[in-house]
Amino acid sequence: MTARRSLRPALLVVLPVTALMALCVLSIGLGAVDIPPDQVVRALFGHPSSDLVDNIVWTVRVPRTVLGLTAGAALGLSGALMQALTRNPLADPGILGVSAGASFGIVLAIALFGIGSLYGTIWFAFAGALGTSVLVFLLGRTGRSGATPVKLALAGIAVTFLLFSLTNAIVLTDPDALDRYRFWSAGTLADQDAAVVRSILPFLAVGAVLALATAPALNSLALGDDVAASLGRRLGLVRLQGVVAVMLLTGASVAVIGPVVFLGLVVPHVARVLAQYAGIGPDHRWLLPLSAVLAPCLLLTADILGRVVARPTEVQAGVLVAFIGGPFFIALVRRRKLAEV
Amino acid sequence: MTALAPLRGRRPFRLAAPPVSGVLRPRLVALCAALVAAVFLLFCWGVTLGDYPIGFTDVVKALTGAGDPGTVLVVRELRLPRALVGLLVGIAFGISGALYQTMTRNPLASPDMIGLTEGAGTAVVAGIVLGWDGGLGTQGLGLLGALVTALLVYALAWKGGATGYRIILVGIGVSWMCTSATDYLVARGERFEAQAALGWLVGNLNGRTWDQVTQLAVAMAVLVPLALGMGRRLRILQLGDDVAAGLGTPVQPVRLALLLLGVGLIAFGTAAAGPVAFVALAAPQIAQRMAGTAWPPLAASGLTGALVVLGSDLIAREAIPGTELPVGIVTGVIGAPVLLWLLIRANRAGSGG
Numbered sequence: 089m090t091a092r093r094s095l096r097p098a099l100l101v102v103l104p105v106t107a108l109m110a111l112c113v114l115s116i117g118l119g120a121v122d123i124p125p126d127q128v129v130r131a132l133f134g135h136p137s138s139d140l141v142d143n144i145v146w147t148v149r150v151p152r153t154v155l156g157l158t159a160g161a162a163l164g165l166s167g168a169l170m171q172a173l174t175r176n177p178l179a180d181p182g183i184l185g186v187s188a189g190a191s192f193g194i195v196l197a198i199a200l201f202g203i204g205s206l207y208g209t210i211w212f213a214f215a216g217a218l219g220t221s222v223l224v225f226l227l228g229r230t231g232r233s234g235a236t237p238v239k240l241a242l243a244g245i246a247v248t249f250l251l252f253s254l255t256n257a258i259v260l261t262d263p264d265a266l267d268r269y270r271f272w273s274a275g276t277l278a279d280q281d282a283a284v285v286r287s288i289l290p291f292l293a294v295g296a297v298l299a300l301a302t303a304p305a306l307n308s309l310a311l312g313d314d315v316a317a318s319l320g321r322r323l324g325l326v327r328l329q330g331v332v333a334v335m336l337l338t339g340a341s342v343a344v345i346g347p348v349v350f351l352g353l354v355v356p357h358v359a360r361v362l363a364q365y366a367g368i369g370p371d372h373r374w375l376l377p378l379s380a381v382l383a384p385c386l387l388l389t390a391d392i393l394g395r396v397v398a399r400p401t402e403v404q405a406g407v408l409v410a411f412i413g414g415p416f417f418i419a420l421v422r423r424r425k426l427a428e429v
Numbered sequence: 430m431t432a433l434a435p436l437r438g439r440r441p442f443r444l445a446a447p448p449v450s451g452v453l454r455p456r457l458v459a460l461c462a463a464l465v466a467a468v469f470l471l472f473c474w475g476v477t478l479g480d481y482p483i484g485f486t487d488v489v490k491a492l493t494g495a496g497d498p499g500t501v502l503v504v505r506e507l508r509l510p511r512a513l514v515g516l517l518v519g520i521a522f523g524i525s526g527a528l529y530q531t532m533t534r535n536p537l538a539s540p541d542m543i544g545l546t547e548g549a550g551t552a553v554v555a556g557i558v559l560g561w562d563g564g565l566g567t568q569g570l571g572l573l574g575a576l577v578t579a580l581l582v583y584a585l586a587w588k589g590g591a592t593g594y595r596i597i598l599v600g601i602g603v604s605w606m607c608t609s610a611t612d613y614l615v616a617r618g619e620r621f622e623a624q625a626a627l628g629w630l631v632g633n634l635n636g637r638t639w640d641q642v643t644q645l646a647v648a649m650a651v652l653v654p655l656a657l658g659m660g661r662r663l664r665i666l667q668l669g670d671d672v673a674a675g676l677g678t679p680v681q682p683v684r685l686a687l688l689l690l691g692v693g694l695i696a697f698g699t700a701a702a703g704p705v706a707f708v709a710l711a712a713p714q715i716a717q718r719m720a721g722t723a724w725p726p727l728a729a730s731g732l733t734g735a736l737v738v739l740g741s742d743l744i745a746r747e748a749i750p751g752t753e754l755p756v757g758i759v760t761g762v763i764g765a766p767v768l769l770w771l772l773i774r775a776n777r778a779g780s781g782g
Contacts, residue, residue: 227769246769253706253761256631260755263620270623274609274616349605404616410609417602418585421595 096366100374104362104381108157111388115156116149119395151282156391156405157384158285159277159341160351162292164383165299166337167352168359168376172306173330177420180353181338184331185244187347188251189220190339194272195258198265209268210284210343214291217339220247225331275346275406277391288340295336299376302330306372348387348406350413355383357420386412457720457729464732471739472516476508478746514637514701515738515756517645519708521698523716523734524656526709527725528691531663532684533597539710540695543600546704547607548578549696553703554611554626558618567629568641568700575696578603583688596688632705632757634742641701648697653731656690660727663687667724705757707764708734715767737763 116132117123121144127137128145136142163181170179193216197203203212227243259266305326308316317323342348359378360370368374390408397403443450476488483491483500490496491504526539540546552574553567565573586599611630615623662683665673674680695709712734713725719733720726741759748754 243769249707249710249761249764250766250769253758253764256627257754257758257762260624260627260631260758261752263624266623266627267620270612270615270627274612349609401617404613407609407613410606414602414606414609417605418599421598421602422585422588 097368097374100362100366100368100378104378104385108381108385108388111385111392112153112157115153115388115392116145118392119144119149120400147281151280151285152277152391153388154282155280155285155344156277156388158289158292159345159348160384160387161380162295162337162341163348163351163387164355164379164381165296165376166334167354167383168356168372168379169299169302169306169330169334169337170352171356172309172372172375173327173334175310177357180349181334182248182347182349182352184334184338185220185224185247185251186217186335186338187342187349188248188255189216189218190214190342191255191269191273191347192216192220192251193343195255195262195265195269198268199258199262207284207287210287213343214339217342218335220251221331221335221339223247271404272346274404275348275409276402276404277345277387278402278404280344284344288344291336291340295333295340296380298329298333299337302326302333303372303376306330306376310370310372346404346406348409350410350417351383351387354413354416355379355386357416358382454720454722457722457726460716460720461729461732464729464736468516468732468735468739471736471743472512475512475515475739475743476504478743479503479508510637510639510642511634511742512739513642514645515634515742516735517642517649518634518698518702518705519712519735519738520653520731521645521649521694521734522705522708522738523712523731524653524727525691525694525698526711526734527713527716527727527730528656528659528663528687528694529709530713531667531724532687532691534667540691541704541706541709542604543597544578544582544604544607545575545600545692545695546699547604547611548581549575549699550630550704551607551611551614552577553629554614557626557629558614558622568644571700571703572696575699576692578607579688579692579696583685628755629703631755632703632760633755634702634738635753635755637701645697645701648693652690652693652697656694657727659683659687659690663727664724703755703757705738706761708737708760711760711764711767712737 113125113128117125117128121140123131123141123144127141130136131141131145132150136145166181167179170181170184171177173179190213193212193214194209196216197209197212201208201212203209224243224247227247255269259269305316305321308319308321309323309326311319313323316326338352356375356379359375359382362382363369363371363374363378387405387409390412391405394403394405394408440453440455441450442453473485473488473492476492477483477485481503483504487496487500488504491501494501522540529539529543549571552570556565556567556570563570582596582600582603585603586595588595611626615626618626662678665676665678666680666683666687668676670680673683698705713730715737716729716733717723717725720729737760738756741763742756745754745756745759748759
């Protein structure tokens with residue numbers, strides 16, 4: 089009995105990680121030029137079969153795959169964190185207004201400051217995402233009883249609406265901004281080089297450490313505010329730490345790959361089901377890392393599918409994630425009693 | 430809020446013949462009268478504007494059919510369709526928003542959020558980008574998209590009855606999928622098509638024709654009286670499903686009827702002018718606060734919606750000389766701060782919206 093129990097959590101680690109590694113090899117292999125898996129592995133270990141393969145693997149496919157891995161992990165992690173913080177199974181990192189803020193930052197950079205390069209706009213998107221999250225957190229904190237989950241969500245929706253209409257106003261009057269914005273907003277992993285990926289890594293790393301460090305506190309928070317407080321948790325501090333982590337993780341990844349909805353919403357639910365199956369239960373010390381492994385699986389799958397289904401063009405990964413995640417979300421709404429939302 | 434003093438601002442009355450009794454709210458009646466006057470003023474003001482300026486009195490004369498034939502022609506053929514579409518769309522969105530907000534008892538619930546306008550948007554953008562509309566035209570596609578999405582949301586939310594919350598949540602899921610599809614289409618299309626698609630998605634009153642006016646007017650002539658007639662039931666439903674059932678209201682049929690009315694209004698409105706942002710969300714809340722009632726009053730919400738759309742259209746045409754902004758952008762920029770202000774007020778009261 090004890091042997092079986094210790095085996096299952098091991099599987100919980102091994103299976104998703106194996107799947108993720110397989111997806112990475114596929115993601116490096118498939119595209120405009122298909123490279124067989126054995127050649128991919130050889131190229132990765134420094135023995136490419138030809139210069140062309142070496143070039144494709146290291147300048148195009150590897151940055152794209154690493155971006156999918158890191159951004160996916162960040163979105164999955166922040167989704168699990170948001171759902172735990174708001175105790176709401178429908179919470180999504182986008183709810184904090186992060187995506188709308190990033191959109192606004194990008195069109196502002198292009199239209200007002202004439203910045204066309206990718207590096208320039210990324211910083212504006214990041215600043216927009218951070219600024220919006222701070223604003224939403226402050227608005228949600230007004231009034232009695234601080235930043236309750238419901239108030240945070242409502243403030244996020246209101247700010248999202250405001251920024252969205254301002255973004256539209258700019259985009260409609262500036263064709264250049266529209267051209268850049270429309271490709272970014274569909275959510276894609278394509279056409280990013282290694283420098284872009286490197287520039288967001290520090291933010292993602294800090295965010296991930298902050299997020300994982302909240303896991304024990306989140307377990308207490310799940311018992312309710314009063315119980316968590318009597319267990320010695322400082323609620324305001326935990327929420328602040330969580331929101332900062334969500335800001336960093338979501339802001340940095342959305343700035344680069346665009347607003348990918350559903351990833352942060354769907355993945356934590358899958359993680360919870362798997363953890364339950366392994367006999368662990370809703371322990372955030374397991375759920376957070378598991379979400380961080382499962383989310384890139386989904387994102388890379390969507391990205392690979394997007395390259396394959398409409399050859400020679402590509403379907404953006406964000407679009408496919410929504411179409412895989414949407415039915416899941418509706419099934420979830422139908423299954424649960426959601427009176428508390 | 431006003432319910433603290435039982436009869437403040439309300440006059441109950443009872444007539445012997447015909448046997449009618451009810452409650453008269455002088456403030457609500459006065460508000461509606463003032464709104465009608467303001468809407469009429471803005472309507473005529475909007476008609477005076479254009480390449481060939483016409484005086485205010487001439488416009489009023491031309492509306493009644495008098496005045497010189499040239500002015501009558503310009504007013505009737507060129508300017509009236511735009512003003513009428515603005516008026517009707519405002520009323521439709523305002524009433525539809527009030528229906529949804531009362532039904533779900535949630536000031537943030539609006540038809541924009543449950544995917545109807547997004548569904549219409551996906552259908553129209555698909556028509557623009559793929560270059561094929563099946564002979565329906567932009568209006569027909571928008572209408573079809575909104576109605577199909579509404580049916581889909583209701584069917585998916587149905588599980589031995591549909592609650593207001595489940596409809597909204599399923600609607601949010603469907604609207605995200607529609608938005609994603611629209612994003613994909615906009616990114617896939619050419620630059621010019623993308624601009625045309627986005628222009629429609631924002632909501633525009635420019636270049637409307639009599640065809641659009643008549644289509645919308647016929648639909649509203651049926652839907653608006655029905656909606657106003659449902660007002661009583663709506664307020665009983667607001668007390669909660671259990672209380673409403675206890676008071677003898679058939680909860681599920683009434684909810685379905687309200688939902689269909691709201692969908693119809695928003696679908697025909699969106700088909701005529703595109704999804705004009707925030708009117709459905711903000712107009713009922715503004716009307717509720719001006720009337721001092723505890724719920725969004727239907728007629729006043731519709732009139733406020735018309736006021737907002739006509740006023741925003743004036744600003745959109747006059748704000749930047751030489752260019753015309755789409756009306757949807759102005760309503761968005763005005764509506765969002767109103768929403769935030771409401772939210773902060775609600776937070777202060779401790780109810781969290």
